[in-house]
Amino acid sequence: xxxxxxxxxxxxxxxxxxxxxxxxxxxxxxxxxxxxxxxxxxxxxxxxxxxxxxxxxxxxxxxxxxxxxxxxxxxxxxxxxxxxxxxxxxxxxxxxxxxxxxx
Amino acid sequence: xxxxxxxxxxxxxxxxxxxxxxxxxxxxxxxxxxxxxxxxxxxxxxxxxxxxxxxxxxxxxxxxxxxxxxxxxxxxxxxxxxxxxxxxxxxxxxxxxxxxxxxxxxxxxxxxxxxxxxxxxxxxxxxxxxxxxxxxxxxxxxxxxxxxx
Numbered sequence: 001x002x003x004x005x006x007x008x009x010x011x012x013x014x015x016x017x018x019x020x021x022x023x024x025x026x027x028x029x030x031x032x033x034x035x036x037x038x039x040x041x042x043x044x045x046x047x048x049x050x051x052x053x054x055x056x057x058x059x060x061x062x063x064x065x066x067x068x069x070x071x072x073x074x075x076x077x078x079x080x081x082x083x084x085x086x087x088x089x090x091x092x093x094x095x096x097x098x099x100x101x102x103x
Numbered sequence: 104x105x106x107x108x109x110x111x112x113x114x115x116x117x118x119x120x121x122x123x124x125x126x127x128x129x130x131x132x133x134x135x136x137x138x139x140x141x142x143x144x145x146x147x148x149x150x151x152x153x154x155x156x157x158x159x160x161x162x163x164x165x166x167x168x169x170x171x172x173x174x175x176x177x178x179x180x181x182x183x184x185x186x187x188x189x190x191x192x193x194x195x196x197x198x199x200x201x202x203x204x205x206x207x208x209x210x211x212x213x214x215x216x217x218x219x220x221x222x223x224x225x226x227x228x229x230x231x232x233x234x235x236x237x238x239x240x241x242x243x244x245x246x247x248x249x250x251x252x
Contacts, residue, residue, distance in 0.1 A: 011153065013206060013215070014167050014222035021223035041215045064157075087226070088162035 001032040003097060004048050005060035006067050008039035009083045016040035019062045019086035026090035039068050048072070058097045062086035077101050104217050105247050109180045111240025112137045118183040118201075123191055127151075127168060130181040130203040139179035139205050146174040146205060158192035165225055166191045169204035178214040179205045180221065182243060184235070200225075200234055221247055 007019040020036040027034035037048045050072070053059070059073050061080045079097045086093050113133050120126035127150060135143040149170030153159065160166040181203040188197030202225070204218060224230045230246050237243045 010156070011169065011171065013169055013171070013204060013218050015161070017219040017222040018161060018226050021226040025226060038219075040219065041210070042212060042219065084157065084161070 004056040008063040012040035142174035164199040
């Protein structure tokens with residue numbers, strides 16, 4: 001399972017990074033490949049490349065605001081959740097992402 | 104860098120506040136006394152404004168109230184640890200570790216990087232355990248100083 005994700009929140013001081021870290025930890029624990037782009041106080045970091053997006057099975061947006069460069073993901077299955085979901089319940093978020101492509 | 108932002112002088116390792124309001128007030132007062140905040144009232148307003156957007160309780164026993172305000176003179180993170188825990192947002196889940204972030208209106212990237220690193224480390228259960236067990240302020244700082252595994 002290959003997943004790419006974007007995390008973003010309005011203040012961008014902490015939630016963006018906690019969500020990113022928690023998705024990484026939780027996905028890696030399942031043996032999934034994961035890369036998370038953060039759109040926070042320091043701008044866009046760990047940017048997803050076109051080929052990484054292309055290779056991904058599913059995309060997760062854990063955001064409380066608009067995603068920058070959303071058009072990059074056109075045609076991909078996208079799960080959109082609030083940033084707090086990824087921090088509090090990353091396992092459920094990954095289950096939902098899995099369910100999205102199992103359909 | 105982490106030592107400037109997270110300092111034993113702005114930590115309360117045995118906190119037992121009567122309420123969330125008392126907790127936030129105590130922490131803001133500490134930030135003011137130690138020169139991180141010049142106007143506690145204005146800073147707390149920013150903190151509460153952020154709380155109204157959604158609770159900063161993030162699960163796992165951790166809350167990170169934060170305020171970005173011109174009332175902040177330098178970036179600081181006050182820390183409070185509550186063995187008994189506090190029902191931070193009235194949902195019945197107890198918060199034990201509170202990191203209260205004071206950010207000036209204009210933060211430089213160096214400080215933002217430290218805050219991002221701190222946020223990431225809090226997601227690891229092993230780090231949260233060590234924070235609960237740290238015997239002193241330096242022990243708390245040490246959790247954040249080590250290289251990522």
